[in-house]
Amino acid sequence: MIEARNLTVERGGRIILRDYSLSLERGRILSVLGANGVGKTTLINTLIGVLKPKSGRLSIGGQVGFVPQLFDVPFAYSAFDIALMGRARHLGLFGAPGKRDYEIVRHYFQMLGIEDFESRAFNSLSGGQRQLVMIAQALTSECDLLVLDEPCAALDYKNQDKVLGLLEHLRDTHGMTIVFSTHMPQHAVEIASDVLLMTSGSKYVCGQTEEALTAANLTVLYDLPIARADFGGLAKHTYAPVFRHDGARFDV
């Protein structure tokens, strides 16, 4: 689905990503992890076509749908209005949505169980509800690859769980290929088949989750001790930071 070779991407005249190569097969979930400012958003913007790579080759075998980070809209659009905008690609410059477009949006609202608030103002929805509406918007574009920029940021645990569950469900039932960025390794442990650990603009680790997502790699990634923690009695584990290691203090 994604095939990137020696990708170099510039933003504002500065090289952000240098020589990135990665590939992702159809129906897999890739989780992108990295510190703030390392270029996760740049990579995502390149995948969705907003940024053009300076050099290298990027080929994507299908339609891309994008779910941005939580945001406010400047006008009082309803949740339905927002989701309907996902149809843009199918309408042409002077087109407007017709009967079929409304049916498609309605279909995904029912599928995500959010038809109750389709007429509510988007800005009045909670973070979790907005995230579902934005996922509906991406799905209405009839995409094969779903790219999400920190889909769980600013959500409570229950809603994070719901979004992760939904992403896995979309992979299982629709064969969707998914790329999402996150700051919590646990999200990757739960649903990702592949991980991309971005240490810097030119250094990264990419591979299957079981092999690449290790405490050692994460410790390098975050420049902070990261330990593996097993949930007692459950066949599950996570990675957690060891904050204030060695009684570390803030020094200027």
Place this chain on the structure above:
Amino acid sequence: MSRSSVKALAAGSASGWVGRKLASISVLPVMISLLILAVLYSVTIGRYDLSVTDVSYILMDNVHPLTIPYWDPVQEVVVEQVRLPRILAAVIVGFGLSVSGAALQGLFRNPLVDPGIIGVTSGAGFGGTLAILFGLQGYFLLTMAFLFGIGSVFLVKLLSTVRGRTSMLTLVLAGVVISAFFSAAISIAKLLADPFQKLPAITYWLMGSIASTNYLDVLLVAAAVVPSSVAIYLLRFQINILSLGEEKARALGTKVVLVQWIILIASALISAGVVATSGIIGWVGLVIPHVARVLVGADHQRLLPVAGVLGAIYLLMVDNLARTMTTAEIPLGIITALIGVPVFAVILRQLHAKGGWSSD
């Protein structure tokens, strides 16, 4: 992706779409009926009293001539040569300013934007001022105002384009800069103008008036407003998407730059045409879209036509006030500002209280 499951839906409920179609037509026909009533009423008022029946017969006579006209020829002149042109001008100007205001607010994702923001209003104002200063009247004045208006948009574009890319924020700032420049240029022109003849002419023209409109003026303003409004309406769904922000619009597959420039050029044409024929009429393009949004919501598919018709009714009523309130004509720009400012203050407070828009 399961396209088949979507197709299977075709047989299902379509109430969403039908419901929305109903919602979009229930306000618009009411508005259009109100506009027709407002036009008929406006022809009857003035110093020469006429009844709605007289007016209807006089107008009908053009389409389907009556065998024996029962009215005074003076009445026919009042209706057809004096009142009708300025009424049509008010309708077209109000429509155009409101449509372009609504589109620009969506494009810039900012409810405080009006057609003056892209520099075209003061540019056209300077062109007209220059024409009056040089003693040019009539169509020379129109041409000068129009050319300077369009020219100022290209100046704004030139200023805001760096290495082939135009940011919408820089464009607004460039618009402010160009407006300030032309305002200063207007002041210089006023300073140089003969204080007994030309200075008052410039001042009154700038305050906005459609008192002496004839059919050729109407034709000119219609030629600027009608095609531009059609272009903006065709882009109604794209404006929705652009109001989410440029990057999100690009991710949704919109041709961002193309849409931005069509809307900017259409708005510039509308503003230049309006200023050329009627002077500077502020606040309509800023306030009316807000009122329309209260009526039909933010979706530009419903908003644009309703805003246009509402603006037409509003400016027609303002012009009625302008010509009947006192024995002397009151410039339109003064009344639109006097009404627009308090209305806008109320809307602004309500928007803020509801959190209906964010400032980013």
